[in-house]
Amino acid sequence: MNTLQDTLRIATYNIHKGVQGVGPRQRLEIHNLGHAIEQIDADIICLQEVRKVHRRQQHYFTHWPDLPQAEFLAPEGYEAVYRTNAVTRHGEHGNALLSRWPVLAHRHEDMSDHRFEQRGLLHVEVDVQGRVVHVIVVHFGLIPAxxxxxxxxxxRYIEREVPHDAALVVAGDFNDWGTRIQRTLHGIGMRSSDTVRCPTYPSRLPVVQLDQIFARGLKPLSLHVPRGRIWGRMSDHLPLIGEFGLG
Structure with missing residues (x-):
């Protein structure tokens, strides 16, 4: 980029592995998701339920992409970072981050709490106009405990791996129908534009905000979900888009 930005636009989106529907009514949405992510026009896009590979669906769908989904979805000029959370019989899926700004480093930590749900966090360091911004992408479990x-x-991970004076973003699908996680993150200095209610799930008739974007060292400015019926077709979640001041 040739001009300096004063805001950082960040999105989080659970893409439901690029497929909607069940059984014979399954449909491939990954191509529509690619166009949608371009329209979001975020500097950083945090993705959950991203396929690296799925051998059965690759044979079932005629137009299954040749690239892993994170690379396929990255708009031109973006870097894609992906790490696997879950290994299944037919493939792998996990979290990904797409960045308009240069990626400096990335790492992964297993967050699986029991053998029925494989979970993890993806931690990426991004160079935004010479400033290091740490971004952590999460997908929490279904069980409250x-x-x-x-x-x-x-x-504990933030305390260990992120400098106290560094800009930090935590975004993803928290699967939390209440405010417990929000209160906990507020307790370690994370903030969001939580004065605005932005339901993201289920996408066709959203009633609860399972997806969140929190920041430390950046100023929350706005939060919204995109409008239009098409968004309800591509995933069971809506994307959540936030803007944060860099000053």
């Missing part, structure tokens, strides 16, 4: 332990693990 698991989420409590996972947010505690996230807090």
């Amino acid at each position: 698991s989420r409590a332990r996972q947010v505690a693990q996230l807090g």
Whole structure:
């Protein structure tokens, strides 16, 4: 980029592995998701439920992409970072980050709380106009007790791996129908534009905000979900888009 930005636009989106529907009514949405992510026009896009490979669906769908989904979805000029959370019989899926700004480093930590749910966090360091911004992408479990332990693990990870004076973003699918995780993250200095209610799930008739974007060292400015019926077709979640001041 040739001009200096004063805001950072960040999105989080659970893409449901690029496929919607069940059984014979399954449909491939990964191509539509690619166009949608370009329209979001975020500097940093945090993705959950991203396929690296799925051998059965690759044969089932005629137009299954040749590239892993993170690379396929990255708009031109973006870097894609992916790490696997879950290994299944037919493939792998996990979290990904797409960045308009240069990626400096990335790492992964297993957050699985029990053998029925494989979870993890993806930590990426991004160079935004010479400033290092740490971005952590998460996808928490379905069981409340698991989420409590996972947010505690996230807090320990931040304390250990992120400098106290560094800009930090934590975004993803928290699977939390209440405010417990929000209160916990507020307790370690993370903030969001939580004065605005932005339901993201289920996408066709959203009633709850399972997806969140928190920041430390950046100023929350706005939060919204995109409008239009097409968004309800591509995933069971809506994307959440936030803007944060860099000053």
